[in-house]
Amino acid sequence: xxxxxxxxxxNAVLPSKNHKDDTGLDVTCVEDKVIPAxxxxxxEVGLKFAYIEPGYWVRIEGRSGLGFKHGILPHPxxxxxxxxxxxxxxxxxxTNTDYQIKSGDRIAQFVVYNNHDVEDAIRANLISLDDIAxxxxxxxxxxxxxxxxxxxxxxxxxxxxxxxxxxxMINDIYETTKKNLIENNINSIDDIRxxxxxxxxxxxxxxxxxDIIKKFLFDKVYNHSHLSDKRQYSKKVISxxxxxxxxxxxxxxxxxxxxxxxxxxLICDYISGMTDRFALNLYKEISE
Numbered sequence: 001x002x003x004x005x006x007x008x009x010x011n012a013v014l015p016s017k018n019h020k021d022d023t024g025l026d027v028t029c030v031e032d033k034v035i036p037a038x039x040x041x042x043x044e045v046g047l048k049f050a051y052i053e054p055g056y057w058v059r060i061e062g063r064s065g066l067g068f069k070h071g072i073l074p075h076p077x078x079x080x081x082x083x084x085x086x087x088x089x090x091x092x093x094x095t096n097t098d099y100q101i102k103s104g105d106r107i108a109q110f111v112v113y114n115n116h117d118v119e120d121a122i123r124a125n126l127i128s129l130d131d132i133a134x135x136x137x138x139x140x141x142x143x144x145x146x147x148x149x150x151x152x153x154x155x156x157x158x159x160x161x162x163x164x165x166x167x168x169m170i171n172d173i174y175e176t177t178k179k180n181l182i183e184n185n186i187n188s189i190d191d192i193r194x195x196x197x198x199x200x201x202x203x204x205x206x207x208x209x210x211d212i213i214k215k216f217l218f219d220k221v222y223n224h225s226h227l228s229d230k231r232q233y234s235k236k237v238i239s240x241x242x243x244x245x246x247x248x249x250x251x252x253x254x255x256x257x258x259x260x261x262x263x264x265x266l267i268c269d270y271i272s273g274m275t276d277r278f279a280l281n282l283y284k285e286i287s288e
Contacts, residue, residue: 005026012047013046020170026272030046032101032102037096060109071149081275094152121220126220126221173200177199177200238279241284244265
């Protein structure tokens, strides 16, 4: 179980997917509240985070209906694996009219992530929104959002750009894969195995966009001069963690032990799933 909650209100509804194939978990409020025009309000959902699996973090995402129909967007929050506080949601009203939230309304989504390099780079001030706007993939998203939300604050704009970019990629790989399954007459796992080409894939256009984004990240982020010292420190952290777990297999979480896989590969997989904060805290703990 990657994510667990504790109810603090008897009327609370545990976050869940509206449809089985959805990415996000719908979050339901437990109070009536008015969000003033051009203002904001914190909406209670009657929940606390009880557990987030180490190596993961949760992002508060908006619901498309609230955003595009009513101009209501959530505060772009990131919840690290060690957080155990309230799951309340702050909502912004970008319109000129007060908006009524009612108990039982689905107001946001929780989406579990483990990495997003563009977002990390923006948060670290290595690149800006203007930088990614130079790429046509992001430029189109930014133009559409600015047309729809005339006075959207820059922080919320960044959040929506990244959210929409993920959605666009997910939709592309879904539609392309569905098309490939039909064209290749795929009806079973064996049919997949017989194919020499990738059935699950991006469209050619999206592949080009991804290649451009990768090159951009290497030029602007991965090889950034400010990261040189941090890169060396990161290597030291990862090397220390790896050596520690090789010598102390019993310190791995219970569900990671006694698996039918070589221990070195297992430890690499475990470390790769850690968040930066979790890895650094563990490094400091074992180095004391």
